[in-house]
Amino acid sequence: MGRPVSYNVNVKPLEKDISIAGMPDGHQGEGFFATKMSDVVGLARKNSIWPLPFATSCCGIEFMATMGSHYDLARFGSERVGFSPRQCDLLMVMGTIAKKMGPVVKQVYLQMAEPRWVIAVGACACSGGIFDTYSVLQGIDQVVPVDVYVPGCPPRPEAIIDGVMRIQDLIGKESLRRRNGDRYKQLLESYGIQ
Amino acid sequence: MVEKFGEQVSAFSEPYGMLTFEAPKELNLKVLNFLYDDDELKFRFLTDLQAVHYPDNKGRELAVVYHLHNLVDNVRIRFKVFSDINTPDVYTATGLFSGANWMERETYDFFGVNFVGHPNMKRILNVDEMDYFPMRKEFPLEDQTRIDKDDEMFGRG
Numbered sequence: 001m002g003r004p005v006s007y008n009v010n011v012k013p014l015e016k017d018i019s020i021a022g023m024p025d026g027h028q029g030e031g032f033f034a035t036k037m038s039d040v041v042g043l044a045r046k047n048s049i050w051p052l053p054f055a056t057s058c059c060g061i062e063f064m065a066t067m068g069s070h071y072d073l074a075r076f077g078s079e080r081v082g083f084s085p086r087q088c089d090l091l092m093v094m095g096t097i098a099k100k101m102g103p104v105v106k107q108v109y110l111q112m113a114e115p116r117w118v119i120a121v122g123a124c125a126c127s128g129g130i131f132d133t134y135s136v137l138q139g140i141d142q143v144v145p146v147d148v149y150v151p152g153c154p155p156r157p158e159a160i161i162d163g164v165m166r167i168q169d170l171i172g173k174e175s176l177r178r179r180n181g182d183r184y185k186q187l188l189e190s191y192g193i194q
Numbered sequence: 195m196v197e198k199f200g201e202q203v204s205a206f207s208e209p210y211g212m213l214t215f216e217a218p219k220e221l222n223l224k225v226l227n228f229l230y231d232d233d234e235l236k237f238r239f240l241t242d243l244q245a246v247h248y249p250d251n252k253g254r255e256l257a258v259v260y261h262l263h264n265l266v267d268n269v270r271i272r273f274k275v276f277s278d279i280n281t282p283d284v285y286t287a288t289g290l291f292s293g294a295n296w297m298e299r300e301t302y303d304f305f306g307v308n309f310v311g312h313p314n315m316k317r318i319l320n321v322d323e324m325d326y327f328p329m330r331k332e333f334p335l336e337d338q339t340r341i342d343k344d345d346e347m348f349g350r351g
Contacts, residue, residue, distance in 0.1 A: 099321045132336045134328040135320060 021047050038176045045089070045115070046171040047077040049164070052088035054108060056095030059122035059154040063094050066157040076164055085111040090167060091144070094154075096124040097137045109144040110193065114179050117171065119163050120146045123153040145187055198228060205274075212272050219258070219275040223285045226273070229262060230290060237262035237271065240291040243298060245305035247279075249331045255279035258307055260287070277307070279330075286312040304329035 024043055026035030051073075053063055067073050067081065082088040085108045097105055109118065120140050123129035126149045128138035140146060147170055150163035178184055188194070199217065203225065206215045217225050229237040241261040248255055254276035263270050277284055286309040287294040298309045299318040306327035309315060317324065326333055 100319075134324075134333070134335065 038174070039172075041176060042172040042174060046168040048080075049076075049078045049090045049117075049167065049171070050080050050082045050088045051078050051090045051092050051164075052082055052085055052108070052112070054091060054093045054095075054105065056097065056101070057124070059094035059125070059152075062154045062157055063092065063121065063160060066160045071157040071161060073161065073164065076161070076168065078164060085109075086113060088112055089116055090164075091116065091118045092121055093118065093125045093140050094121040096129065096131055097140055098135055099137050100135075102137045102140075102143045105140055106143045106191075106193075115171075115174070117147045117167055118144055119148045119150065119167055121150045121160055121163065122155055123151060126151060129153060143191065145191060199225065212270055214272040214274065216274040216276065219277050219284050222258070222260075222273075222275045223287065223290070226260065226262075226287055226290055229271075229273075235264065236266050237264050237269075239263040239265050240287065240293050240297070241270065243287070243294055243301060245301045245307050245329075247305060247330050251276075253278050256282050256305060256307060258284050258301065282307045283310050284308070285310050288312055303327070306330065 021043060023033075024035045024039035026033055026039070028034070053060065055061075055063055065071060067079075073079060078090070085091070089112075091109055091112060093105060109116070118140075120126045124131060124136070125140050126146075128136050130153070132138070137143065148163050148166045150159050152159050155163075199221065202221060203215055203217045206213070208214065229235050239262065241263045243258070243260050246257040246259060248257065256277045256279055257274050258277065260273040261270065262273060275284060282305075284307055286298055288298065288309075288311070295313070296318060298307075298312055299314065299316065301307050302309060302312075302315055303317045303320050304327060316322070320328065328335075
């Protein structure tokens with residue numbers, strides 16, 4: 001019988017022991033390399049994300065495993081976990097958020113500087129999970145905009161890493177003007193954030 | 195006890211080995227005071243205070259239950275008062291037991307029992323915006339404000 005979890009069943013041959021981030025598209029010649037500003041900024045940002053863990057329950061334990069040496073989030077440039085929202089780029093909400101905790105999540109989000117990303121880890125943060133009850137927020141996207149949802153109850157560390165890599169993709173491809181655009185302002189306004 | 199309050203204290207029983215009785219809700223402080231002050235009874239510790247909702251028990255839907263402990267002789271008793279759900283006013287025990295303060299707030303929060311004379315009668319655990327008392331039986335347990343979960347998919351259509 002196959003493993004119930006489908007992550008990492010296809011073994012990928014390791015090309016090199018150490019891999020470095022690929023070069024963005026551009027023109028190069030002797031002594032120069034020309035590319036888009038957004039690509040360079042995206043490359044720098046995506047490989048040095050500072051996560052802010054907002055861990056309230058068992059998904060937080062899985063995140064601790066993800067940070068630990070076995071799964072080692074540091075391989076993706078995110079080893080520097082910050083505990084001050086003002087220094088962090090990525091808000092990782094892991095675990096059940098009670099309705100009373102909702103304003104706290106929102107305040108933490110507001111304290112983060114732009115550009116900022118949010119990842120909802122686990123069924124509870126995504127949708128309320130099994131806690132379909134009067135006291136639990138049915139998904140953190142009711143109070144803050146979410147970029148990536150990681151399903152699972154709790155998700156395995158591989159799934160959390162997958163979510164972080166999807167965030168990296170988003171960050172790398174993000175246009176520099178996105179955060180000044182009307183669509184983004186409308187998104188924030190729909191959450192009552194100026 | 196019966197000498198002092200006569201027929202007003204009633205329904206003495208001993209479920210699970212703990213003496214349980216009830217009194218009219220107007221008498222709750224007199225009974226608690228008597229149990230506290232009496233030299234032999236000495237029930238001077240309030241272990242717990244909560245409510246129970248019996249929707250079929252017309253006219254006495256809400257029961258407020260006091261768990262009292264005599265720390266000297268290690269004896270516990272349970273004392274209930276019943277109230278109509280339309281006038282859920284019960285005198286507060288905060289004057290006698292300081293620990294009753296938060297317990298009564300919790301009971302108010304979940305059952306809507308209005309403790310007359312409580313110094314700070316507001317919600318303690320739930321969000322302040324909540325406009326109902328969630329542990330009363332007429333309210334479903336699930337969050338009624340959700341829009342994303344389809345009842346059909348969860349087998350309650």
